[in-house]
Amino acid sequence: MIKEKSRIVLALGGNALQANPKEISAEAQIETAKETAKSIADLIEAGHEVILAHGNGPQVGQLVATYEAAAQENPSLPIMPFPECGAMSQGYIGYHLQQAIRDELAKRKVDRSVAAIITQVVVDEKDEGFKNPTKPVGSFFTKEEAEVLIKEKGYVMKEDAGRGWRRVVASPIPIDVVEAPIIKTIVDAGHIVITVGGGGVPVVNRNGELIGVPAVIDKDFASEKIAEILNADYLIILTAVEKVAINFNKPNQKELDKITAAEAKQYIEEGHFAPGSMLPKVNAALKFVESKPGRAALITSLEKAMDGIQGKTGTMIIG
Numbered sequence: 001m002i003k004e005k006s007r008i009v010l011a012l013g014g015n016a017l018q019a020n021p022k023e024i025s026a027e028a029q030i031e032t033a034k035e036t037a038k039s040i041a042d043l044i045e046a047g048h049e050v051i052l053a054h055g056n057g058p059q060v061g062q063l064v065a066t067y068e069a070a071a072q073e074n075p076s077l078p079i080m081p082f083p084e085c086g087a088m089s090q091g092y093i094g095y096h097l098q099q100a101i102r103d104e105l106a107k108r109k110v111d112r113s114v115a116a117i118i119t120q121v122v123v124d125e126k127d128e129g130f131k132n133p134t135k136p137v138g139s140f141f142t143k144e145e146a147e148v149l150i151k152e153k154g155y156v157m158k159e160d161a162g163r164g165w166r167r168v169v170a171s172p173i174p175i176d177v178v179e180a181p182i183i184k185t186i187v188d189a190g191h192i193v194i195t196v197g198g199g200g201v202p203v204v205n206r207n208g209e210l211i212g213v214p215a216v217i218d219k220d221f222a223s224e225k226i227a228e229i230l231n232a233d234y235l236i237i238l239t240a241v242e243k244v245a246i247n248f249n250k251p252n253q254k255e256l257d258k259i260t261a262a263e264a265k266q267y268i269e270e271g272h273f274a275p276g277s278m279l280p281k282v283n284a285a286l287k288f289v290e291s292k293p294g295r296a297a298l299i300t301s302l303e304k305a306m307d308g309i310q311g312k313t314g315t316m317i318i319g
């Protein structure tokens with residue numbers, strides 16, 4: 001059960017933006033965002049301070065692939081680098097969410113402003129993530145299609161939690177959120193901010209100058225970072241499953257209700273959480289609860305967000 005009038009960083013997973021992962025058009029995303037806005041408005045109406053973050057894996061992958069395909073057809077067209085595509089994805093996803101949340105709040109006669117902030121997140125140029133790509137982006141492919149893409153485009157492709165093959169890219173750990181001071185000012189003033197979209201645009205600081213780097217930061221880790229910076233009470237990660245499970249997808253699957261940080265660590269060691277999907281969520285939750293006594297994290301589904309907050313469902317991770 002979450003305390004009344006808490007400061008909550010809410011990390012929205014792919015299903016908050018795409019009801020059907022194969023349907024990634026703007027129109028479909030607008031419709032899904034309208035549904036998502038209802039769950040978010042419930043939390044705002046309940047009196048919580050909500051800061052939103054969201055993923056961009058399918059969208060950034062699609063943008064990069066679209067530019068690559070266009071340049072293949074017409075070599076005079078530029079290939080758009082990952083940081084630019086990341087910023088574009090933040091922009092249009094943020095636009096859909098801020099519009100949907102604004103409209104939903106207006107319908108309920110709740111007078112609050114909502115704005116998405118293009119957010120840069122600092123990473124370390126020497127991060128091991130640059131050597132070993134782990135972040136799935138773009139569409140799902142069959143093994144045969146993946147083999148063609150590896151050969152023809154030089155992509156690194158990996159199987160994604162039993163759902164198909166996807167391109168994977170570098171995913172460094174977020175160190176700092178460049179726009180944190182302005183985000184804090186807006187949140188403290190009582191407005192709703194959408195930030196670290198797609199984990200933030202990854203940048204490195206070279207002698208005081210910020211430079212975008214080709215990577216996609218995991219939005220669960222970036223959400224954890226902004227939750228720490230904003231001194232949030234809770235990190236809530238909303239995804240497609242109601243609870244985290246051990247022995248996931250096996251006959252002896254067991255859903256978890258409330259676990260301690262020590263139990264989470266044990267389950268991680270035993271390999272219960274798939275890398276690139278559930279593992280970063282559990283790791284981000286763990287990092288948050290260990291960052292300060294009294295902090296807790298909840299992983300549940302978007303539809304069950306309110307029930308989760310009321311302690312009726314979801315997986316709660318405590319210190």
Ligand SMILES: Nc1ncnc2c1ncn2[C@@H]1O[C@H](COP(=O)(O)OP(=O)(O)O)[C@@H](O)[C@H]1O
Nearest residue numbers: 013014239240241244245248272273274277278
């Ligand atoms: N141990 C586990 N418990 C529950 N879900 C898991 C587990 N391991 C992998 N998953 C998968 O992880 C998915 C969530 O990851 P993902 O789809 O990448 O997240 P996002 O919602 O951020 O887009 C779940 O829908 C489920 O299919």
Ligand SMILES: NC(=O)OP(=O)(O)O
Nearest residue numbers: 055056057198218219
């Ligand atoms: N950037 C990111 O973590 O995106 P997804 O949540 O869509 O994978």
